[in-house]
Amino acid sequence: MKNALIILICKLISNISQLLNLGSGSTWPGHIAxxxxxxxxxQVIDNNKNLKIIVIxxxxxxxxxxxxxxFLLEKSGKKVFTNSEGANLLNGVASTIIKQGDLFSKLKFDxxxxxxxxxxxPLLLNKISPDKILILNLFRxxxxxxxxxxxxxxxxxKSLKKLTGKTEVFINGDDPQLYYIGTKLTQKVQYFGIExxxxxxxxxxxxxxxxxxxxxxxxxxxHQLSYAHLGDFYCSSCQFKRGVVGDFSDKKxxxxxxxxxxxxxxxxxxxxxxxxxxxxxxKEGIQNEWLKDFTPAFGRQEELIYKNRKVFxxxxxxxxxxxxxxxxxxxxxxxxxxxxxxxxxNRIPDGLDVSWIWDVDFQPILDVANNVYVSxxxxxxxNLRLRYENSKNIINTFENLSTAVESIVNKTKEGERLxxxxxYSAMLEVRKILLGHKFL
Numbered sequence: 001m002k003n004a005l006i007i008l009i010c011k012l013i014s015n016i017s018q019l020l021n022l023g024s025g026s027t028w029p030g031h032i033a034x035x036x037x038x039x040x041x042x043q044v045i046d047n048n049k050n051l052k053i054i055v056i057x058x059x060x061x062x063x064x065x066x067x068x069x070x071f072l073l074e075k076s077g078k079k080v081f082t083n084s085e086g087a088n089l090l091n092g093v094a095s096t097i098i099k100q101g102d103l104f105s106k107l108k109f110d111x112x113x114x115x116x117x118x119x120x121x122p123l124l125l126n127k128i129s130p131d132k133i134l135i136l137n138l139f140r141x142x143x144x145x146x147x148x149x150x151x152x153x154x155x156x157x158k159s160l161k162k163l164t165g166k167t168e169v170f171i172n173g174d175d176p177q178l179y180y181i182g183t184k185l186t187q188k189v190q191y192f193g194i195e196x197x198x199x200x201x202x203x204x205x206x207x208x209x210x211x212x213x214x215x216x217x218x219x220x221x222x223h224q225l226s227y228a229h230l231g232d233f234y235c236s237s238c239q240f241k242r243g244v245v246g247d248f249s250d251k252k253x254x255x256x257x258x259x260x261x262x263x264x265x266x267x268x269x270x271x272x273x274x275x276x277x278x279x280x281x282x283k284e285g286i287q288n289e290w291l292k293d294f295t296p297a298f299g300r301q302e303e304l305i306y307k308n309r310k311v312f313x314x315x316x317x318x319x320x321x322x323x324x325x326x327x328x329x330x331x332x333x334x335x336x337x338x339x340x341x342x343x344x345x346n347r348i349p350d351g352l353d354v355s356w357i358w359d360v361d362f363q364p365i366l367d368v369a370n371n372v373y374v375s376x377x378x379x380x381x382x383n384l385r386l387r388y389e390n391s392k393n394i395i396n397t398f399e400n401l402s403t404a405v406e407s408i409v410n411k412t413k414e415g416e417r418l419x420x421x422x423x424y425s426a427m428l429e430v431r432k433i434l435l436g437h438k439f440l
Contacts, residue, residue: 030094058136122159142351173245180214193245199224207319259328319359330364343426
C-alpha cells in the first residue's frame with residue numbers, strides 16, 4: 001500500500017511536469033520515491049520475478065546501445081521498457097519503473113533495460129541482480145565527479161564480484177582494464193570487440209587512459225590499435241594480452257551508424273542478443289534488414305530538419321568520445337567544406353572541469369570547415385583551444401546559444417547539412433531550440 005501511494009503521487013508529478021512543458025518527468029518522480037522509500041526499486045523488481053533485467057554501463061555508447069537492443073527485442077515481438085531519456089542515475093531508474101508500472105507495482109513487460117553511468121553502476125547493482133550486464137568501455141569523463149578510470153574500475157570489479165552466477169557478463173575485450181576485470185569474475189563472461197582490419201591507428205593518441213598493464217603495471221604494447229586505448233594489446237613483461245573476442249568478422253553486418261565506436265556498440269548488442277536465444281526468422285535478418293531500420297537515439301547521430309537545413313547532432317562529452325565524433329564527421333564530409341557549431345558547457349551533467357578539451361584533436365574539423373561557431377558556458381575556453389589549433393579566421397564566438405544557432409543556420413544553404421557537437425547539457429539545450437520544447 002505504501003508503494004502504491006508513492007506511485008500514485010509520483011505519476012501525478014510526472015503528468016504535471018509534462019503538461020506544463022517542464023520536462024518528461026524522468027528524474028523527479030524517482031527522486032521523491034526514493035526519499036519516501038529507500039528500498040523502492042528492489043521491492044518493485046522483486047514483485048516482478050518474470051521480468052528479465054539487462055544493465056548497460058560504460059562511459060560512451062550507453063544510450064545508443066540501449067536503444068539498439070530495445071529495437072531488436074521489439075522486432076522479435078518482446079515487450080521492453082528502458083530509461084530511454086538518458087536518466088541513468090538511481091532516480092532515473094525509479095522514475096522509469098513508476099512510469100511503466102501500474103499502481104500495484106506490476107510491470108507487464110518481458111525485458112527491462114537499464115543504462116547506468118559509471119559512478120551509479122555499483123549503487124544499482126546493490127539494488128538489483130540483472131540477468132545480463134554489458135560493460136561497453138571505460139574512459140576519462142567528469143573527473144571532478146567520477147575520479148580517474150582506475151578508481152571506477154576497482155569499484156566496478158568489487159560490485160561485479162558480488163553478483164551471483166545468475167548474471168552473465170559481457171565485456172569489451174579490446175579494453176585492457178575491462179578485459180582484466182573479466183578475468184577476475186566467476187560468472188560466465190563473454191568478450192566482444194572489433195576485427196583487427198578495422199584497427200588503423202598508427203600510434204597511441206593523447207586520449208589514451210589505460211596504457212599500463214593492470215597485472216604488472218608495465219607499459220602495454222599493441223599489435224594493432226583502434227582508438228584511444230582500445231585494440232589488440234599485450235604486455236611483454238607478464239604476458240597479459242587480449243584474448244578471444246566476438247568481432248562478427250565471419251558475418252556480414254550492415255552497421256546502422258557511422259563511426260568505429262558504433263561498430264563496438266553494434267557488435268556488443270548483437271553478441272548479447274544472440275545469448276538470449278530468441279527464436280527469429282533468420283540471423284541474416286537481424287544483421288542486415290533489421291539493422292537498416294534502426295534510428296539513432298536523441299543527440300547521437302540524430303538528424304533534424306530546421307529551416308530546411310539538415311542539422312546533424314553528435315553528443316561529444318569527453319576526449320575519447322569527442323575524437324570519435326570528429327573522426328566520424330570528417331569521414332562523412334568526405335573532405336568537402338561544411339559548417340560546425342561546437343558547444344561546451346560545464347554544468348553538473350557535463351562535469352565542472354573542462355581541461356579535457358586539450359586532449360581533443362580538433363584539426364580534422366578545421367581542415368574541412370567553412371565556418372566554426374563556438375558557444376556554451378565555457379565558450380572562451382573553447383575559443384582559445386581552437387585558436388591554438390588553427391590560425392585561420394573561421395572561428396566565430398557567441399555567448400548566446402540561440403543567436404549562434406540562428407547565425408550558423410543562415411550561413412548554411414538550404415538542403416545542406418550542418419554539424420553540431422555539444423556536451424550533454426548543451427545537447428539538451430540545442431534540441432530545445434531546434435524542436436521548441438524541453439526533452440528532459
